[in-house]
Amino acid sequence: MADWGEAGKRPVMVICRPLAAGFSFAYLPWGPELPWLQDYTRYSTVLVELAHALEPLLPPATAFIRFDPPWYTVGTEKPPVLRHNLLHASPAVQAPHTVIIDLTPDEKAILSQMKSKCRYNIGLAARKDVRVRRMNEEDIDTFYALLQETARRDRMSIHSLEYYKKLFAHAREYRGTCPQVLLYGADYDGEVLAALVVLIHKTTATYLYGASSNRNRNLMAPYALQWQALKDAKDAGCTAYDLFGIPPDDNPAHPLAGLYRFKTGFGGTRIHRPGCYDYTYLPVVKTLFSVAESGRAVLRSLKHSSKKQDRQIRQSLVLP
Numbered sequence: 001m002a003d004w005g006e007a008g009k010r011p012v013m014v015i016c017r018p019l020a021a022g023f024s025f026a027y028l029p030w031g032p033e034l035p036w037l038q039d040y041t042r043y044s045t046v047l048v049e050l051a052h053a054l055e056p057l058l059p060p061a062t063a064f065i066r067f068d069p070p071w072y073t074v075g076t077e078k079p080p081v082l083r084h085n086l087l088h089a090s091p092a093v094q095a096p097h098t099v100i101i102d103l104t105p106d107e108k109a110i111l112s113q114m115k116s117k118c119r120y121n122i123g124l125a126a127r128k129d130v131r132v133r134r135m136n137e138e139d140i141d142t143f144y145a146l147l148q149e150t151a152r153r154d155r156m157s158i159h160s161l162e163y164y165k166k167l168f169a170h171a172r173e174y175r176g177t178c179p180q181v182l183l184y185g186a187d188y189d190g191e192v193l194a195a196l197v198v199l200i201h202k203t204t205a206t207y208l209y210g211a212s213s214n215r216n217r218n219l220m221a222p223y224a225l226q227w228q229a230l231k232d233a234k235d236a237g238c239t240a241y242d243l244f245g246i247p248p249d250d251n252p253a254h255p256l257a258g259l260y261r262f263k264t265g266f267g268g269t270r271i272h273r274p275g276c277y278d279y280t281y282l283p284v285v286k287t288l289f290s291v292a293e294s295g296r297a298v299l300r301s302l303k304h305s306s307k308k309q310d311r312q313i314r315q316s317l318v319l320p
Helices: 005-008 040-057 109-113 116-127 137-154 162-175 221-235 257-266 283-319
Strands: 013-016 024-029 062-069 086-089 097-102 131-135 180-188 193-202 204-212 240-242 269-272 276-282
Touching: 005 180, 013 257, 040 062, 040 086, 040 276, 062 283, 086 193, 131 137, 131 221, 137 162, 137 180, 137 193, 137 204, 162 180, 193 221, 204 221, 221 240, 276 283
Parallel strands: 024 062, 204 240
Antiparallel strands: 013 024, 062 276, 086 276, 097 240, 097 269, 131 180, 180 193, 193 204
């Protein structure tokens, strides 16, 4: 393996996941982190070398290793295409496109970088007396009820209630070594209209989950929540706020076009990561897995297309 210097001594987290018949695959979430590597042409070489170095440490029936590197490009620049026996995996595990807000300026400057509509909505929520507060673990049921309401409205999948409870339980159990997980709620007239979950790790705050009620949506509670979370993250010493996940561009036909408009309204810098790349150890098993994975992706696409057509039909029935 090439000499990577001090950067080569950094630890990487490898997650092994079971497949069928005793086989498994390995996954590196956002790894390896090599900020010193500026030459895109070397990215592929680094991942292949790392795959070879990790192979003896993995279970003997590991079919492939999936890398989810954190390297990124900014704005409209496209992320690099990796080669050298690396296959691009179509489903993204981590969000490949996101918006990062710089928290180093003062609050007035951060506000000035937002789109005018976003600033207006933040002000509207304040004028309508929407109050944002920190919630605690005992409020997870309230958050989850809003999340279920959001999932039904936006036709999206969510985890079980137990999943979110474990998230907070782990953060509490490993306090000091685990990232801090915060829950916020936006109240109006005694009712929680919206809630969000923010994770703070070192100098970065990451918006993980958001949920909102179907009632009083004109009060713009989600905007009040994000603004308060931004300010609290800055006060906690964070220098960046990651809105964690947007469509790749401003395409009105994209099913998440509304999410793109909401998140980019807060300003910040759009970044793009290359997504997942696989290095294969057992070609036959990897081929079977890829076929099954592609089939699931097609079914999800067809399901979404059917839901979109259903929404269009329902809208046409009520429009004049």
